[in-house]
Amino acid sequence: MRIACVGGGPAGLYFSILAKLQRPQDEVHVHERLPAEADDGWGVTYWADFLDVLRGCDIDTAEAIARGSASWSQGVAHIRGERTAHQGDREFGIGRRHLLDLLTARAEALGVRVHHDREITDPSRLPDADLVVAADGAGSQIRGAHAADYGTRIDEGRNPFLWLGTDKVLDSFTFAFHPTEGGGWLWCYGYPYGSDRSTVVVECTPQAWTDLSFDSLGRRETLDLLARLFAEPLDGHALLSRAEDTDDAGWRTFRTVSNRSWHRVSPVPTVLLGDAAHTTHYSIGAGTKLALEDAIGLAAALREHADLPTALQRYGAGRRQALLRSQSAARYSARWFEELPRYMRLPPQRLFALLGQRHSPLLPLLPPALGYHLHHGIESLPALRAARRWAGPRLAARLHAQGDRGSDTVAR
Numbered sequence: 242m243r244i245a246c247v248g249g250g251p252a253g254l255y256f257s258i259l260a261k262l263q264r265p266q267d268e269v270h271v272h273e274r275l276p277a278e279a280d281d282g283w284g285v286t287y288w289a290d291f292l293d294v295l296r297g298c299d300i301d302t303a304e305a306i307a308r309g310s311a312s313w314s315q316g317v318a319h320i321r322g323e324r325t326a327h328q329g330d331r332e333f334g335i336g337r338r339h340l341l342d343l344l345t346a347r348a349e350a351l352g353v354r355v356h357h358d359r360e361i362t363d364p365s366r367l368p369d370a371d372l373v374v375a376a377d378g379a380g381s382q383i384r385g386a387h388a389a390d391y392g393t394r395i396d397e398g399r400n401p402f403l404w405l406g407t408d409k410v411l412d413s414f415t416f417a418f419h420p421t422e423g424g425g426w427l428w429c430y431g432y433p434y435g436s437d438r439s440t441v442v443v444e445c446t447p448q449a450w451t452d453l454s455f456d457s458l459g460r461r462e463t464l465d466l467l468a469r470l471f472a473e474p475l476d477g478h479a480l481l482s483r484a485e486d487t488d489d490a491g492w493r494t495f496r497t498v499s500n501r502s503w504h505r506v507s508p509v510p511t512v513l514l515g516d517a518a519h520t521t522h523y524s525i526g527a528g529t530k531l532a533l534e535d536a537i538g539l540a541a542a543l544r545e546h547a548d549l550p551t552a553l554q555r556y557g558a559g560r561r562q563a564l565l566r567s568q569s570a571a572r573y574s575a576r577w578f579e580e581l582p583r584y585m586r587l588p589p590q591r592l593f594a595l596l597g598q599r600h601s602p603l604l605p606l607l608p609p610a611l612g613y614h615l616h617h618g619i620e621s622l623p624a625l626r627a628a629r630r631w632a633g634p635r636l637a638a639r640l641h642a643q644g645d646r647g648s649d650t651v652a653r
């Protein structure tokens with residue numbers, strides 16, 4: 242089989258590795274529009290159990306990811322001049338560029354042909370492929386050319402955000418919140434991903450955007466202002482942006498992408514993978530993990546079903562089901578931040594506790610103080626705590642599925 246992956250992000254590269262591992266005789270190409278050294282993001286997070294999943298698929302890649310990651314197990318919040326800390330599960334961060342480099346090296350070592358500086362917008366430009374894998378990200382042009390067939394839906398988030406870096410090496414997952422004069426809120430969270438860098442995501446309410454006149458500030462002024470406002474968690478370090486050749490600060494809003502169908506069978510069988518198929522709000526830090534899980538799901542479906550349309554259909558159906566919990570968590574997490582002002586009157590300790598519960602569908606329905614007491618009551622009784630951990634995500638997934646528009650039908 243000849244496979245063409247459009248997009249050399251985490252999804253396309255990891256799928257190419259798994260495809261080549263399971264069928265070395267296949268010809269696998271990855272077409273990436275950016276040059277090999279391009280750096281278009283910062284660090285991304287994942288949890289220890291995900292490393293175990295990766296170890297079960299390709300031990301070499303998993304160990305390279307483990308070696309290249311930073312880790313922490315403490316969460317810290319700076320709220321109204323007070324610092325609150327929490328001990329949590331061990332989490333990891335890895336630089337996007339480093340992740341892409343190690344995936345590319347592994348893919349090439351297995352015989353995958355990775356082509357950089359090669360933009361593909363139309364699968365008919367890949368006439369020799371038996372399967373086109375559209376791993377070209379949230380703004381996928383391969384998908385966009387047939388958006389009606391895929392049943393693409395894009396929901397725009399409300400809060401502006403920036404994905405930045407800093408040379409301050411944070412030792413915890415760190416949140417900081419800053420009120421603005423007109424009643425808006427600006428906040429950031431950051432985590433380390435290497436020996437000399439941390440990621441910092443900055444988000445604000447539309448009111449804070451107006452209060453701080455972000456629409457009239459250039460890139461340098463924006464970074465300097467944010468570094469001043471978050472001087473305490475950043476320890477006086479500067480903020481860094483990738484868009485060095487422009488004066489645009491790079492504010493955008495998050496787009497939640499969903500597709501009713503994840504594949505087409507003609508003229509060339511084409512399947513969506515990673516962010517091209519679905520996005521989940523960055524505040525749950527799972528998009529890369531889910532993109533790699535898509536790759537695992539697609540490789541498994543191709544292994545288990547000799548008939549290509551059946552394999553693609555099973556892959557889409559299986560992944561749609563598996564994603565429900567994460568999509569629910571992402572939806573409520575994004576909403577929690579969009580409704581942040583309603584929680585900011587809580588004392589810092591309580592606010593931090595609810596921040597950890599932001600995936601809950603219950604929180605938007607309860608007054609914040611009651612939400613906290615309910616959470617505290619459940620946490621203080623081990624049986625209730627265990628019941629919530631078991632039932633909560635399942636209930637949320639079920640509720641999300643009811644609102645889901647998906648089907649497993651094949652696009653034309």
Ligand SMILES: Cc1cc2nc3c(=O)[nH]c(=O)nc-3n(C[C@H](O)[C@H](O)[C@H](O)COP(=O)(O)OP(=O)(O)OC[C@H]3O[C@@H](n4cnc5c(N)ncnc54)[C@H](O)[C@@H]3O)c2cc1C
Pocket residue numbers: 247248249250251252253272273274275282284285286287359360361362376377378379381382383403404442514515516517523525526527528529530531532
């Ligand atoms: C602010 C922010 C923070 C995030 N934090 C985390 C986190 O902590 N943890 C986490 O797991 N995830 C995080 N994510 C999400 C994560 O970055 C994405 O979910 C992940 O990169 C998806 O991988 P992908 O390979 O599907 O798509 P992408 O990473 O977008 O890769 C797509 C690739 O396709 C290329 N491409 C696009 N069009 C074409 C074309 N026409 N031809 C050829 N190539 C093309 C692009 O250049 C790109 O390299 C975050 C996202 C944001 C915005």
